[in-house]
Amino acid sequence: xxxxxxxxxxxxxxHDFGVISADGGSVRHRFWVRNASDSALAITNVRxxxxxxxxxxxxxxILPGDSAxxxxxxxxxxRYGRQSKTVHVSSxxxxxxITIEATVKASDTTIQSAFPYSFGALHLSxxxxxxxxxxxxxxxxxxxxIYNDSPDSIALRADAPEWVRVVSExxxxxPYEEEPVVVQVLTARCPSDTVSTVSVAGAxxxxxxxxxx
Numbered sequence: 001x002x003x004x005x006x007x008x009x010x011x012x013x014x015h016d017f018g019v020i021s022a023d024g025g026s027v028r029h030r031f032w033v034r035n036a037s038d039s040a041l042a043i044t045n046v047r048x049x050x051x052x053x054x055x056x057x058x059x060x061x062i063l064p065g066d067s068a069x070x071x072x073x074x075x076x077x078x079r080y081g082r083q084s085k086t087v088h089v090s091s092x093x094x095x096x097x098i099t100i101e102a103t104v105k106a107s108d109t110t111i112q113s114a115f116p117y118s119f120g121a122l123h124l125s126x127x128x129x130x131x132x133x134x135x136x137x138x139x140x141x142x143x144x145x146i147y148n149d150s151p152d153s154i155a156l157r158a159d160a161p162e163w164v165r166v167v168s169e170x171x172x173x174x175p176y177e178e179e180p181v182v183v184q185v186l187t188a189r190c191p192s193d194t195v196s197t198v199s200v201a202g203a204x205x206x207x208x209x210x211x212x213x
Contacts (some may be wrong), residue, residue, distance in 0.1 A: 004115040019151070019176065020076055020108065028073040031098060035062045043194075045090040046070060052077075053085040053100070072100050080106035080147070081177040105176045106147060114145070119203035121150035131185050132157040135212050141184035144205060148173045156181065159199040163189035164207065166198060170172075173201070185209055 011062050015029045023172040041062040045135040046055040054074045058068035072087050106114075115123030125145040134140065146153050154173045158166035158181075163181045181200055190209055198205045 002009050013096070014101070015072075016101040017058065017074065017100065019103045019105060022049065022076045022079055022104045022107040024076070025100070026073045026075045026194055028071055029100065030069050030203065031070040032067050032069050033062075034067045035064055037093070040064065041068075041091055041093050043068065043070065043089060043091045047088045047090075048072075050084040051095070053087060055087045055098075058091070063154070070098060072098060074100055074102060076102065076104045076108065078107075079104045080110060082174070085125045095160075101170055103174075106149065111149065115147045117203075119146060121152075122150055122154065122203045124203055124205070128208070129183055130208045132208075132210045133212050134185070134187055134209065136187050138187045139184055141182050143180045143182055144171065144200075146173055146176055146182050146203065147178045151175050154201050156201050158201075161196050161198075163187075163191075163200055164196070166200060168200075183207070 017027050017029070022028055042058045046057050052059050053072065055070060057070045062068045064083070068106070070089060074085060082103050084099065084101045087096060089096050095145045111123050115125055117124040117127040129142050129144070131140050141161050144150055150173060156168045156171055156173055156179065163186045165186060167182040167184070168179050169178055183198060183205065193210045196207045198207060
């Protein structure tokens, strides 16, 4: 990518690395800009928005018609899901921002520690929820985090008893992303102490409900 620059050093520079693995090591991309002005330019500083992102740049004077680079690297270790990072570039022509994006596939270690309950491509932070010491009229809720370890989006359809409400912000979970799913017990509809199962996209959650004595 080479962008002609006249009155500003760079604007709207971005790159998407696509799907990468969290344990695959750093990825990098070199951005090129061409000085289309009549005066020499120079990059004076670069600053990243996150410790996982670093940048190197061409330190020589950029003569009219010449090109220079800013190379940005991203270390995905310990991360997962959609990532967007920025690098702020200062030059003698002004300031601008470079954006890099990636979808990070979680490492096996992260999945085992954060989402230890597996149902095919879906991995859950818990496989059972206990609601205890309830009173009639309560509507307690708990959150289960679901991770999609597949290259395909998964519809978060829920199958639950009429006294359970299941809510997610997104109806579909994109590849290699996480979604918090809220499970709420409606005690006004719930029978006395009971156990049941809620299914979210085919992943089973076991519920136990008990009331205050």
